[in-house]
Amino acid sequence: MAGNKGVAYVGKGTVEIQDIAYPEFVLRDGPGVNKANVGRETPHGVILKNVATNICGSDQHMVRGRTTAPEGLILGHEITGEVVEVGRDVEFVKRGDLVSVPFNIACGRCRNCKEGKTGICLNVNPDRPGSAYGYVDMGGWVGGQAEYVLVPYADWNVLKFPDRDQAMEKILDLTMLSDIFPTGFHGCVTAGVTVGSTVYIAGAGPVGLAAAASAQLLGAAVVIVGDLNADRLAQARSFGCETVDVSRGDPKDQIVEILGVPEVDCGVDAVGFEARGHGHDAGTEKPATVLNSMMDVTRAGGGLGIPGLYVTGDPGAADAAAREGSLSIRIGLGWAKSHTFATGQCPVMRYHRRLMMAILHDRVQIAKAVNATPIALADAPRGYQEFDSGAARKYVLDPHGLLSHA
Incomplete structure (x- = not known):
């Protein structure tokens, strides 16, 4: 089994890279995990090898100490990656697929999901409608600023890119589909x-x-x-x-x-x-x-x-x-x-496929607009500091060194 590293919030103004557990198809106890979610099985999920995972301004609110986020929380809700493991109940997502992950975690089964309101899914957070990876009060799903991450309800949640080579050519644009562009x-x-x-x-x-x-x-x-x-x-x-x-x-x-x-x-x-x-x-x-x-x-x-x-x-x-x-x-x-x-939260799935097509067919250059800047996962603490000081950049973490050409 592979190891895993992730970006952890460890106190006001500070993040650090920690060795963390490799994802499983079950939600384990940990910082921020809702007790009612502990032991929740996810045979409907996939495990991703993260290709790009971004630092968001919403993460900064937690790191500044402006929320009730617990120390030790693994951060990150802007996730783009390659499927490396597939849960037994997943039907349409395959190993090797390159996918974008909406920051909203949604079941696809509840009333709100069926109405397209995926930002306020009723079944993924015991405390309130709506959930996200690595975020305070959002159910405790482990964050994606890491080498590997679990994505539940994969057939519903992930957006597969139609051509891997084309996607990698535009990966800095496509990584914005997980959150800030939609x-x-x-x-x-x-x-x-x-x-x-x-x-x-x-x-x-x-x-x-x-x-x-x-x-x-x-x-x-x-x-x-x-x-x-x-x-x-x-x-x-x-x-x-x-x-x-x-x-x-x-x-x-x-x-x-x-x-x-x-x-x-x-x-x-x-x-x-x-x-x-x-x-x-x-x-x-x-x-x-x-x-x-x-x-x-x-x-x-x-x-x-x-x-x-x-x-x-x-x-x-x-x-x-x-x-x-x-x-x-x-x-x-x-x-x-x-x-x-x-x-409220953007219901990412309402828009991300259309915005993907706009990117793939050169209708928009979103990475250029936000000044996307790739850095190594190990440099995340520097990225957080520079972003907090007002840098006019969107920092994109590169956990496996796959963005060197981007």
Whole structure:
């Protein structure tokens, strides 16, 4: 049996590479594993040799100590790999298949899965609807920033690439299908982005940049990206976006300079609960700032897509209300403007096959848009540190040295 190594959260601000158990077709006890899931058998699963597994901004929330994630949790929910073992109940996935894994773990059998709401599967997390690999309060499924990982309900969950050689040529693009590309796309779709739209995207991290590329793919006329980080704003401009530096003040004042009017058709929040203030408050955490500014700059009758993460437990929040996810949002403003709001995990399976085809047929260059940067699994601690400091990169871990040509 092969060994295994994974990226473990070991305390606020720190991850390390640890020797971990090779996956089995049963969920064993460990950090973060829901006790009701211990011993759960997964003959419907496959074991993957990870080809690419990415560091996500959502992982950073845990590593910063801004969630209730336990020490020792193996991180990682953005997984692309080769099938090396197949459970006895798997019918259609074969050894040697190269696949993308949605970060949502879904059974394919429950009411929500049958309705396409795979981000809130009812059968994989005893605590609440919805589950993910290597994430706090998501059932305790072992994370994929590792050499090998178990994927349950494989016939339902994995997306097989049609041609292995073609896929490896575009692997840095295809690895974004597990999360940030569908998530950014979902934010735009739920905000109502279509041909000719004007769009404001708050946040120029990887999800925000993926949302910007998605807005372009959907036919937006103007895509405006707002952030505090000059390097990330430059990355957004590198593929044709307009930008707003919110450290200069209210985004509305810069949007009017770009569009001639102080509002957009659609808004996408790709920041989430660790939002900073604008202008003089740019150095201060103000978690409701982005939501309130989006309502301010989105036209009456417009839509707000909110793929940015908001949590029910934030031990590092500045006040008691925010520690339990209660924010001072101007819901009256959104009501008065008849805004639509869409929140929650992206149901990746709703989009990933179509986005795969867009990648394979050169309709989008998502890896270039997010500045995908491969690094060795052993360099994950450095990747986390640089990403946390604001690097304008999407770090892609290479556990087996298969991305050297990418």
